Amino acid sequence: MDIIFFRVALVVYLLSALGYLGSLYTRRVLVAKVSTWVLFSAFAFHTVFFAMRCIKTGQNPVVSFHEMLSFFAWAMAGIYLAFQLKTKTRVLGAFVSPVSFLLMIAASKDMAGYVSIPAALQSNLVAIHVILAVTGEALFALATCAGAMYLIQEGLLKNKKVSSFSKVLPSLTDLDRINHICLMLGFSLLTLGILVGSIWARSVWGSLWQWDPKQTWTLAAWFAYAVLLHQRLAMGWKGHKAALFTLLAFAALLISLVLTSLLFVTAHRFI
Numbered sequence: 477m478d479i480i481f482f483r484v485a486l487v488v489y490l491l492s493a494l495g496y497l498g499s500l501y502t503r504r505v506l507v508a509k510v511s512t513w514v515l516f517s518a519f520a521f522h523t524v525f526f527a528m529r530c531i532k533t534g535q536n537p538v539v540s541f542h543e544m545l546s547f548f549a550w551a552m553a554g555i556y557l558a559f560q561l562k563t564k565t566r567v568l569g570a571f572v573s574p575v576s577f578l579l580m581i582a583a584s585k586d587m588a589g590y591v592s593i594p595a596a597l598q599s600n601l602v603a604i605h606v607i608l609a610v611t612g613e614a615l616f617a618l619a620t621c622a623g624a625m626y627l628i629q630e631g632l633l634k635n636k637k638v639s640s641f642s643k644v645l646p647s648l649t650d651l652d653r654i655n656h657i658c659l660m661l662g663f664s665l666l667t668l669g670i671l672v673g674s675i676w677a678r679s680v681w682g683s684l685w686q687w688d689p690k691q692t693w694t695l696a697a698w699f700a701y702a703v704l705l706h707q708r709l710a711m712g713w714k715g716h717k718a719a720l721f722t723l724l725a726f727a728a729l730l731i732s733l734v735l736t737s738l739l740f741v742t743a744h745r746f747i
Contacts, residue, residue: 478528481521482546486584488518489549489577496570503644508566515573516557522550538606542583547607549579551614559618559654565646568654571621601676609669609694613729615662616701619655620726623719626651630716652714655722659708663701670698693732700725 495511526547538547556572559565629645704721707713713721 478525478532481525481528482580482584485518485521485525486577486580488514488521489553489573489580492518492569493573493577496567496573499567499644500570505566505644508569508644511569511573512557512560512566515553515569515576518576519550519553519557522546522553526550538603538610542585544606544610545579546583547610548614548617549576549583551611552576552579552617555611555615555618555658559657563646563650563654565622565650565654567644568621568625568646568651571625572618575617575621599676599680601672601679605669605673605676607669608665608672612662612664612666612669613733615658615665616722616726616729619658619662619722622651622654622658623722626655626719627716627723630719648715652718655718656708656714659701659705659722663698663705666698666701670694690732694729697725697729697732700728 492511492515495514496508499505499507499511538544552572553576556569559568625645626648629648629651632645633648704713704718704725707721708718
């Protein structure tokens with residue numbers, strides 16, 4: 477039954493993505509508003525899937541790489557929907573919804589089975605560590621989407637290509653605000669996730685830090701975001717420069733998440 481809800485969520489994510497892209501093509505915000513409710517439905521089905529999965533397996537919802545992708549899509553969609561309560565950025569869903577759908581496609585590859593994880597990894601601290609870190613990364617992904625749309629909108633305005641298309645895009649102020657909030661929250665959650673993971677590692681391996689490849693690259697990405705936040709808060713970075721460096725920082729984060737899993741032996745193989 478849980479797989480049925482996953483498949484339904486996948487289809488509804490697709491409908492939402494098509495709706496958002498259609499809103500850009502037709503240049504109508506009303507289509508984006510409808511797509512937002514469709515995305516909310518996908519998020520609801522996805523939430524039920526996670527609840528049923530946890531009840532059925534008795535495990536935390538992120539115990540494998542594919543489940544991590546699914547949780548990433550769920551967190552990204554949920555955070556974006558939360559922003560709709562405060563900002564008029566519905567068209568930003570044209571970035572968020574397709575990414576969530578593609579993540580769900582990737583996650584569906586091995587979602588039918590259940591992953592048995594070692595007893596040492598069945599700790600509540602591991603669950604908290606993973607959930608905090610992945611949610612923080614989802615916030616960074618949303619900040620990147622806002623940054624990318626900021627650069628697009630800014631380019632249209634600078635080149636005086638103000639048209640019905642540019643008018644449906646969110647304002648630069650709203651996009652910069654989302655970028656800033658997501659960076660702040662994402663950095664806080666990732667930091668907490670790293671600290672919780674270190675505490676768990678100390679109790680299991682006797683050391684807070686093992687210089688694991690994924691740990692090292694994640695720390696490098698953490699420093700990149702720390703520098704970006706410092707520049708925003710202390711040096712007053714905003715707008716174009718902040719948006720551009722957000723994209724660069726997220727590229728570093730992707731390296732830590734993907735390449736280290738593919739090219740190096742890591743203790744984080746379970747995700």
